[in-house]
Amino acid sequence: MSLAAEAYVSQIAAADPWPENATLYQPLKEDQILLSDCASSLAVQAYLRMCRLPVRVRCRPNAEYMSPSGKVPFIHVGNQVVSELGPIVQFTKAKGHSLSDGLDEVQRAEMKAYMELVNNMLLTAELYIQWCDENTVAEITWPRYSSPYSWPLNHILAYQKQWEVKRKMAAIGWAGKSLAQVYEDVSQCCQALSQRLGTQPYFFNKQPTELDALVFGHLFTILTTQLTSNELSEKIRTYGNLLSFCRRVEQNFFEEHGGDSDAGASPRFPKSPSLI
């Protein structure tokens, strides 16, 4: 989000209350969405539910191209469109909904640091697995990503996306990593999260924050998505407190809405095994 847009958001958006018809857009859940996008989308949904802000989830095959930043998910609220968790958190804050107001400066620094840890490790690992591991690319990523497009666009767009992710991996020094090293990184990240969580219900004790939403989005998606091997989810399953954390967030923020018309927003995947 540019500075001008940010200033606009903080000045103008604050005036309007949260509308009933707010919408979140993401790629098609059944045939198209990829692990990393699904995790980001679930994180945003969890965040909005924690704030008790209603949002309707719509699946669009061209969600990626509708988004102002080229990344999914994005929300359409009133006459504004905001994408990705960070800007959405700022946007809701401007409207007077915040989860991290009760934290002091040091806790806020800690929260931001752990959020970057999740982005730096889990998100990058998801991108690596879905675009750089040959098996996953051939069996899952390529068919799903190119599903809405016809020949030759399906090949062009998928190839372009893969090239872009591979360049990014090269720039951050992940290109030379093996799959085993990536799993090891994920494991270390989960260990850190598990240590930080300890026996508390949420990362900052009783109240959930945007960090909880982000961690839930990534962990729950990894746990419930069928990949070529289940090694990634096995890494998470070794940490019992993270599993019960996911279960807790699911129960408190997703299951009570189960009977609503927006059942599509529930993170349960049709093919997914139950969490525990």
Next chain:
Amino acid sequence: MAAPMELSCWGGDWGLPSVHTDSLVVLAYAKFAGAKLTIEPVDWTWKTLTGTVPSLHCEGIMVTEPVQILNFLRKGRHNADYELTAKQGADTMAYIALLQEKLQPALLHTFWVDAENYANLTRPWFASRSPFPLNFFLPSRLASAALSRILLTKGESPLHSITDVEAKIYSEAKECLNLLSYRLGSSQYFFGSTPASLDAFVFGYIAPLHKAILPSGQLQQHLKQLSNLCQFCDAVLNNYFGDGAPGSPTASQDSVDANLQKLTQLVNKESNLIEKMDDNLRSSPRRADPKPSPLPERGTPHQRDPTPQQILLTRVFQEVNICTTS
């Protein structure tokens, strides 16, 4: 561990044992953990092109990347994190991720992409430390690597320009510095009174920003306001690199080099000024003319009154003389 360990890294300057962030991280951690490293600066060798910097050599094993080197040192019983609790270890990982995601892009931009800093500080420094003929293209190679890293990690689509992301990365970096300052508070190091690996990382990232003489330094200005981070940097330098920067065995060459660098900077600055003056002269209406006339066949003002350039040139020569004699 008796096996000798050799670290190849970029050499020091600006009062630092190394000017390179990753090299500084390893050097600082080695000092904190009491590991004895033999330091082999890559300066003036072809390793500036071919080698990965920093890299640690021990009994035929080569380790690169600061995180891997720190792990290697830990395995060799050089552990500065021995007293940390598991939660503090987790915090360390999280804050290192924060540094990499939020501060690093702006640092790369400050040193390698910002035109004024690059032309006056970074390029002359790295060119003066590279052997002929690498000095002609090594700095620009490093700069383009830095630029593409910023664009790939912070840009938003394959076709984007650096100006779109500049504002974003600087505001993120300033926020990151604020968060670090809150986290450090009034304690001496991040986890109490002894430094650990997080201190090495923070030091490596902010020390060059703290010490370099940057012609355009909005991030540096921001850091200067956070006095506890500046004090932290100075404390690490004084307590662990106090005796004349032991990281750089080339202290005598440094002073000669500093003079040379000062001279290059000066000449660069003056030539920039001359260019600007020249542009101004070309674009401005001929105010110097007593009788402004629209006729095109009159002589150009350059030929008739070249005095500003001459003045500047003589100033350059005078200052060059002063520098070489002093």
